Amino acid sequence: MKYLIDKLYKAHNLTIEEFKSLIEERTPEIAEYLFERARQVKIANYGCDVYIRGLIEFSNYCRNDCYYCGIRKSNTGAERYRLTEEDILNCCNTGHNLGFRTFVLQSGEDLYFTDEKMVHIIKSIKNRYPDCAVTLSIGERSYESYKAFYDAGADRYLLRHETANEEHYKKLHPENLSLLNRKACLFDLKKIGYQVGCGFMVGSPYQTVETLVEDLMFIKELQPHMVGIGPFIPHSDTPFAHKESGTLELTLFMLGLVRLMIPEVLMPATTALGTIDPLGREKGIQAGGNVVMPNLSPVAVRNKYMLYDNKICTGDEAAECRFCMQKRMEGIGCRVVVSRGDHRSCNK
Ligand code: SAH
Numbered sequence: 001m002k003y004l005i006d007k008l009y010k011a012h013n014l015t016i017e018e019f020k021s022l023i024e025e026r027t028p029e030i031a032e033y034l035f036e037r038a039r040q041v042k043i044a045n046y047g048c049d050v051y052i053r054g055l056i057e058f059s060n061y062c063r064n065d066c067y068y069c070g071i072r073k074s075n076t077g078a079e080r081y082r083l084t085e086e087d088i089l090n091c092c093n094t095g096h097n098l099g100f101r102t103f104v105l106q107s108g109e110d111l112y113f114t115d116e117k118m119v120h121i122i123k124s125i126k127n128r129y130p131d132c133a134v135t136l137s138i139g140e141r142s143y144e145s146y147k148a149f150y151d152a153g154a155d156r157y158l159l160r161h162e163t164a165n166e167e168h169y170k171k172l173h174p175e176n177l178s179l180l181n182r183k184a185c186l187f188d189l190k191k192i193g194y195q196v197g198c199g200f201m202v203g204s205p206y207q208t209v210e211t212l213v214e215d216l217m218f219i220k221e222l223q224p225h226m227v228g229i230g231p232f233i234p235h236s237d238t239p240f241a242h243k244e245s246g247t248l249e250l251t252l253f254m255l256g257l258v259r260l261m262i263p264e265v266l267m268p269a270t271t272a273l274g275t276i277d278p279l280g281r282e283k284g285i286q287a288g289g290n291v292v293m294p295n296l297s298p299v300a301v302r303n304k305y306m307l308y309d310n311k312i313c314t315g316d317e318a319a320e321c322r323f324c325m326q327k328r329m330e331g332i333g334c335r336v337v338v339s340r341g342d343h344r345s346c347n348k
Helices: 002-011 016-024 028-046 085-097 115-128 143-152 166-172 179-192 209-222 248-261 271-276 280-286 318-331
Strands: 049-052 054-059 102-107 133-137 156-158 195-202 226-231 335-337
Touching: 002 016, 002 028, 002 248, 016 209, 016 248, 028 248, 049 318, 054 085, 085 102, 085 115, 085 318, 102 156, 115 133, 115 143, 143 179, 156 226, 166 179, 179 195, 179 209, 195 209, 195 248, 209 248, 226 248, 226 271, 248 271, 248 280, 271 280, 280 318, 318 335
Parallel strands: 049 335, 054 102, 102 133, 133 156, 156 195, 195 226
Antiparallel strands: none
C-alpha cells in the first residue's frame, strides 16, 4: 500500500482501482504514512502556517430540504433568524480587531438576501476592510448572481458538491436538487474568477468506497482552490436522525489523500471534525489540513445554526474561539497566521 501513497505523492493522481484499494485496505500504519507525506507536502507549500477564517452564519432560513441538514426547510423545530447588514458589519469589526482577514458569510439558501442586498453587504465589507477577503457560502445561484457578487468584491466561494455520484446525490437530496446543477455552479464560479471550494461529508448515508473515489476524481477534475471535508453527523429533526456519524479515522484519511492529490489546496479542519472528537481539528491539521474557521456569529444566534447535533462552540464569544484556536494550533507546533491567506496561485 505504501507504494500507492508514494505514487500519489509523486504523480498527484491514482487510478480509480488504486484509490479504491488504498481506501479499502487502509490500516493505521498506512494512514500514519499518508499523514507524514501529507504534512511534508503541506509544509513545502505553506510551512507550518494555519490560516484562520472568521465564519459568520448570517441566516438559517433555507428554501432547500436536504435530508441531512438541520436547517432544512421542513424542520419546523429550527428557530429561524437573519442578521442585518449592521449585525454582519459588527461581526466583521470584532473579527478584524481579533486579526481575522477573511470573513466567510454562510447561510441557508435564503432568497430574502436578494442579489441587491448581497451586493450591498459585500461592498460595505470591502469598503470598510479593503485588506480583507470575503468568502461566500450561500448555495446555488445563477451565473449572473455569482458574477454580480464577484464584481462587488467577493473573492472566494465555498459550495460543497456533497457527493459526486448521481444516485448518491439523489439519496441525500429531494428531487428538485441535482448534482448536474451543483457541478455547473462550481464551474461557473471558477470561470468567473473566484477561488473556489468544493467538498463532501464523510460517512453520509449510502456513501460507499466507490462514491468516495468519485469524489476524489471530481476534485481532480475541478482543481478547486479549497476543499472542505468533514464527517456527517446526524441531526435529530431530519430524515437521517438515526443514521450513523462518519468516523474521525476515515475523514482524516480523505484529508490526507486530497493533500497529496492537490498539494497547494487550502483545506480546513472543520467544526464537524471537532464535534466528533475533542482533538478532531488538531488531528485534521496533522493529517494535511491548513485552515481553521472559528465562529464569529453573535452568541445570541450561535445555537440556531444547527446543521447537526451537538455542534461545538455554540456558547463562546468570538474572542474565546479565536484564542482557543490559537492555543490549540500552537499546541501542535503550528502558527496561526494573520493574513488573507490566499491560494498560492493568487497574487492579490
Ligand atoms: N446553504 C449553503 C451552506 C450549507 S452549510 C450551501 O448549500 O452550500 C455548509 C455545509 O455543511 C454543507 O455543504 C454540508 O456539507 C454540511 N452539513 C450539512 N448538514 C450536515 C450534517 N448533518 N453533518 C455534517 N455536515 C453537514
